Amino acid sequence: xxxxxxxxxxxxxxxxxLVKYAQNRDxxxxxxxxxxxxxxxxxxxxxxxxxxxxxxxxxxxxxxxxIARFEAAV
Amino acid sequence: MFRKKDPAMAxxxxxxxxxxxxxxxxxASPIPPFDPATWRFRCSGLCNGAEWTxxxxxxxxxxxxxxxxxxxxxxxxxxxxxxxxLFSEVAKRAGIKPEATHALVKAPYDYDANLPIDALMDDDxxxxxxxxxxxxxxxxxxxxxxxxxxxxxxxxxxWANEIEFLDHxxxxxxxxxxYHNDAFPWxxxxxxxxx
Numbered sequence: 001x002x003x004x005x006x007x008x009x010x011x012x013x014x015x016x017x018l019v020k021y022a023q024n025r026d027x028x029x030x031x032x033x034x035x036x037x038x039x040x041x042x043x044x045x046x047x048x049x050x051x052x053x054x055x056x057x058x059x060x061x062x063x064x065x066x067i068a069r070f071e072a073a074v
Numbered sequence: 075m076f077r078k079k080d081p082a083m084a085x086x087x088x089x090x091x092x093x094x095x096x097x098x099x100x101x102a103s104p105i106p107p108f109d110p111a112t113w114r115f116r117c118s119g120l121c122n123g124a125e126w127t128x129x130x131x132x133x134x135x136x137x138x139x140x141x142x143x144x145x146x147x148x149x150x151x152x153x154x155x156x157x158x159x160l161f162s163e164v165a166k167r168a169g170i171k172p173e174a175t176h177a178l179v180k181a182p183y184d185y186d187a188n189l190p191i192d193a194l195m196d197d198d199x200x201x202x203x204x205x206x207x208x209x210x211x212x213x214x215x216x217x218x219x220x221x222x223x224x225x226x227x228x229x230x231x232x233w234a235n236e237i238e239f240l241d242h243x244x245x246x247x248x249x250x251x252x253y254h255n256d257a258f259p260w261x262x263x264x265x266x267x268x269x
Contacts, residue, residue, distance in 0.1 A: 020100040
């Protein structure tokens with residue numbers, strides 16, 4: 001069965017929530033969990049057609065950069 | 075943390091939202107440090123330009139507004155009492171130019187949120203330094219955050235320190251990351267794929 005882009009986006013959102021609530025707990029743990037969810041999202045995106053996968057991969061990469069930036073500032 | 079909605083309250087809660095009594099802490103970035111001696115608020119882009127120190131900004135005409143919060147993560151918090159200065163007052167003092175149609179309200183760590191000037195000039199949009207009579211806590215955007223009650227709360231930039239006036243729309247931090255450009259809670263405009 002083909003992967004639904006919405007399933008990938010749901011994981012990206014999950015990573016967003018982990019980042020957004022990171023300041024409520026140990027931020028480094030939250031960022032690590034967010035990165036793991038993004039890895040999962042990227043793996044799932046690999047099963048999509050290229051156009052959909054490229055857009056989602058770009059979103060995933062942006063978030064990885066954000067997390068690296070925020071983590072360095074904590 | 076949550077309470078049952080009575081009919082009057084239910085009428086104030088947009089679709090897909092639930093009521094919270096507390097105030098969840100959310101932010102994309104870490105909390106930036108605040109030093110009142112070095113803090114500055116700047117206006118740039120299509121205006122005459124302006125810069126205020128913390129004391130100068132706090133001396134701007136104060137207004138008090140009570141409004142509801144609707145977060146895109148699906149919680150709503152009602153009856154928040156804000157003290158601060160209206161966006162329209164800041165824009166006027168910065169000498170906003172007639173050709174400005176949009177603005178980015180910015181914060182440290184490259185955070186920003188975009189809105190049309192018409193929306194920002196509403197009489198319920200302010201830069202708030204107090205919440206429920208107390209100085210706004212850093213975790214909630216203190217010392218200063220924008221409050222735009224008619225939009226999802228990510229449009230209400232925490233730790234606001236700059237307005238850039240533009241003659242075009244330019245998506246902000248979350249808007250670039252797949253969230254809705256307009257963000258009206260009553261239309262449940264959460265994601266950019268809905269646009």
